[in-house]
Amino acid sequence: MLLDGRNAIIYGGGGSIGGAIARAYAAQGARVFLAGRTRATLAAVAGPIGAEIAEVDALDADAVDAHADAVAATAGGIDISVNLIADHDVQGTAMVDMPLDDYLSPVVTSVRSKFLTARAAARHMMPRGSGVILTFGGSGDPTAARRYRLGGLLTGFEAIEAMRRQLAAELGPHGIRVVTLRTGGVPEAIPVAFAGRAAIEADLTARTLLGRTATLEDVGHVAVFAASDWARTITGAALNMTCGAVVD
Template sequence: MTDTDDIPEEPVLLKDRTAIIYGAGGSVGGAIARAFAREGAVVHLAGRTAATLHAVADDIAARGGEAHPAVVDALDEAQVEAHAATVAERSGRLDISVNVISDQDVQGTPMVQMSVEDYLRPIEVAVRSKFLTARAAARRMIPRRSGVIMTFGGTFNWQVTRTFHVGGMGTTFDAVESMRRQLACELGPHGIRVLTLRTGGLPDTIPTDFPGSEGLRSWLQDQTLTGRTATLDDVGNLAAFAASDLARTITGAALNMTAGAVLD
């Protein structure tokens, strides 16, 4: 017997795990869903647009993974609860919940020119959706005394606002981080970990019609210490690690994937 006989040919970090990804039809959610499926998880893709969810599910199936798309409005309490209950009942477990839905922020307009509705909308969307999805997951995880709840964002880099108008995004990120800390404290005794994937910005996700998009991409890269920003593959890989038992000692934390743009 060699030293490598007990090492699987391909790592399977999330074998037999069941995960829900809210916003799975988007670029970030899709990247996380693909990484989870690659690592052995059964992934449930939740979102509001059936076509994009099915596209991700078909891609995962073509690669040999298992994915189940479902139209779910993460702002609707009844829909979130019903979907989480269905997933847990069918699988017998719910191990991972990830919420990366768009927070519907209005960008490109100075705060002094914004309406109060536009400024508050992303805050209200983020806090409501993250609360509902985290609560639904925790209710299924507590009896099993294990689970991982994950969001995407982190503490905002306010230097960006000197050049680019980001509306209520910064306040939104900070509100979600406060929720993450509170959930980690309350759910830790039940064996549930709560994490944030902290990004310095993903150039691949910036719409080409966003005002100053090229300048923003260059700015994001210039802020890093390594000269390169995170890619969507980086996001998926880090999420898979964070959700696995390899990261079992990490909770209440934001995992810094800013390439040094934000120093801890």
């Protein structure tokens, strides 16, 4: 199995994307640690795959560090760290009409949480000379921002891409890889009860070259590849699984 013997922390592991990655990691032999603020959603994902859970606020530096220390002590180290917490974005309002705090919310949330979780993992990975840190999102499509009025979400994505490049440069000499998973949108992750779900799915699909979007299963498979030795030559890069919605 590709991740046999690896220890993986997934922040936001109770969500749809986090759950998909958790299931894929467990299926490939990883020991999975799910972290998040809501125990019930974490437990729902953890139960079928035997993952371990902890209530952790990924915006709290002390909590993140303490949890990473506990995982490393319990499991013998941290091999994979994935941050998938909600970005706290506010959408649907034009930028010229948006309050500053609403615009900055996803930027501050994303940068703070991903800095804290990457730093905590890297501190344990560096002495071992290996590790993988995964982010999620990638550069956004500005035309989508025009259609959906995404507020500061894309600014937050771009900030994390800058962080990913810098982390890859600083951590590469220690054998640590940093990679972004980029999907272009996963309709399965949109709540079924959301009124605009069908229209968004149709739009996302229409913008692809393959006539389909990535599924949750696809995300899990690519996340396994990215964290495995099969991807050991890849760092400082975004893995494009947009089905051609974004052409590199």
